[in-house]
Amino acid sequence: MTSNLAAVSYGMTLSPESLDGVRKALADAGVTVSAESQSGDGRYAVHTAELNVAAATAEDVAALRRTVAAVDAPGVDTALVPETLRKASRKLLIMDVDSTLIQQEVIELLAAYAGKREEVAAVTEAAMRGELDFAQSLHARVAVLAGLPVDVVNSVRAEVRLSLGAAELVAAFKAAGHVVAVVSGGFNQILGPLAGDLGLDYWIANELEIVDGALTGKVLGAVIDRAAKEKYLRKWSAAEGIDIEHTIAVGDGANDLDMLGAAGIGIAFNAKPAVRAVADAAINMPYLDAVRHIANV
DSSP states (O other): OEEEEEEEEEESOOOHHHHHHHHHHHHHTTOEEEEEEEEEOSSOEEEEEEEEEOSOOHHHHHHHHHHHHTSOOTTEEEEEEEHHHHTOSSOEEEEOIIIIIBSSOHHHHHHHTTTOHHHHHHHHHHHHTTSSOHHHHHHHHHHTTTTOBTHHHHHHHHHOOBOTTHHHHHHHHHHTTOEEEEEEEEEHHHHHHHHHHHTOSEEEEEEEEEETTEEEEEEESSOOOHHHHHHHHHHHHHHTTOOGGGEEEEEOSGGGHHHHHHSSEEEEESOOHHHHHHSSEEEOSSOTTHHHHHHTO
C-alpha cells in the first residue's frame, strides 16, 4: 500500500463533525488515512489527509471523488489530489480571467458604456452555462460596443478588481518556481496590463478591433474559446517541460470545461452548476488562493 492521494478539505469553517463525515466516507470506501494536518489564516480553514490507497486507476479516483462529494457537510468541499502533483517540483497553474482571476465580467463593464449591460449580462450567463456557442455569443456581445471611444477601455481597466487572494496565489506559485498562465475569452486590452502587474508567464485573450480611436464592435482573429483554452494549456506546459499531470486549471464557466478536463486537476471556482458537476474539485468561497492548498504550494 502506498500513499498516492491526498484529501484536502476546506471551507470558511471546518467542524469536527464535517471532518468526521469525510473520514467515514473514506473508511467506507476502504481507504485509510496515514497522516493529517491543518492550516488556515483566519479567513478559511484547510485540513489535509494523506491517504493510503493501492495504485488507483483514474476510474477509482473518480468513484472516490463522488463518494466524498456526497458527504453532507455544508460549507465544506474536499479535493482528492494525486500526491505526484502535490509533490511535483514544477507545476503550471492556468486560470480563466473573468469571474475567476478577477471579480467581474469585462464585456459587461464595457457594455454598460453602451447602455446594454443587462442585455449582455444575460447572454454571458447563458454562454457560461453552456447554453450558447461561445464564439457566436462573443461576436454578438462585442457588436453592441461599436462606436464606443477607446477611452472606455481605460475606464473599464480602472474598474477591474482582482478576486480575493488572486495576487497572493500568483505570488506564491511564482516564489516557489512554478509557472502561472491565464487564458481568457475577454480582451487583451484589459488583460495585458494586468498580466504585467502580476508577472504572469503566459497570457492570451481576444483582441478588440479599434479604428480611428473607436471600437468597431468586432474582434480580430480566432476567438479564444474552450478548445483554444485547452490548446494553450498543452502548448505552454510542453514549452516549459511540465507534465500535463502536474498542471492545475481553474475556471468558472462552460468555456473552461476542456481546459479543466485536460489538466492534472481541474478546479471550479464559484462556478456554474454544470462546471462544478464535472470538475475534479470545487471552491465555493471567495478566496482564490485556496488553490495553493489544493496544489500544495
